[in-house]
Amino acid sequence: MAKPTTTSNTTAKGLNLWSGDSTKDSDRIVVISDLHLGLDDSFSETVKNKAYIVSFLNQLTASDVDELVIDGDLLDEWFIPTGNSQPADLQEFFTKDADNNRTVIDAIKSVMKSGIKVTYIPGNHDMLLNQAILSAILYANVQRRWDALQDANGVAVKLPYATATAAAQDATFCDQQAVTQYFNVDPSVDVVVFGHTHVPVINRYPEGYNREKVYANSGTWIDRNLLGADMTFVAIESGKDTTDVRLMQYQPDGTVTNLEQQ
Secondary structure (H helix, E strand, C coil), rough: CCCCCCCCCCCCCCCCCCCCCCCCCCEEEEECCCCCCCCCCCCCCCCCCCHHHHHHHHHHHCCCCCCCEEEECCCCCCCCCCCCCCCHHHHHHHHHHHHHHHHHHHHHHHHHHHCCCEEEECCCCCCCCCHHHHHHHCCCCCCCHHHHHHCCCCCCCCCCCHHHHCCCCCCHHHHHHHHHHHHCCCCCEEEEECCCCCCCCCEEECCCCCCCCCEEEEECCCCCCCCCCCCEEEEEEEEECCCCEEEEEECCCCEEEEHCCC
């Protein structure tokens, strides 16, 4: 199977994400997450799919999209073999990581230059922290500082430390937090999108609230996702009266599939 081009092409065919033309009061948002671009392709989880990421982003620039949200774990500072030679500091690390994935970085820049707003949310694998801060947050006295960490992150419904840590690898627990932390707390929130779990999912709640609520997880773009499909993303069209949320998958031929209709 031939790989798509990895060069920037802002005149590429747009992605067919919505039926019909956009309206002036409609915001169209695409959410991707968990690209996990590595420092070295000899051990990176995302090598084959890099070309498809570039193709997807190039097509995005020609689509009727207002905003691209990168929802965590763009560059991976965790997945590195023991004994691998390390850069001197985080700045050098991320510079080298970006250089190793230059085609993707340049494609994101092309999205920005096209006029599409790009919102970047750091994940647990790409938090831009120096070693001292990273150690303090992730390793040093986490249990003692747990309540303060939840306050700092604006957690609406506090979780006991033991509960949160025990459920850290449970994708369904993470998904349920959309209900616990948002839908059951703030009736004005209609859509919640998470990444992190690598499990693409969409859950709809048509009853029990003032209007339908939708939760989606955007999945991942790593080459081999054992937890579900790869090259997945969430497309949102938010108008004055309605909001349409779709869980989609990018195909090697440049088309997209609505996974909810599979």
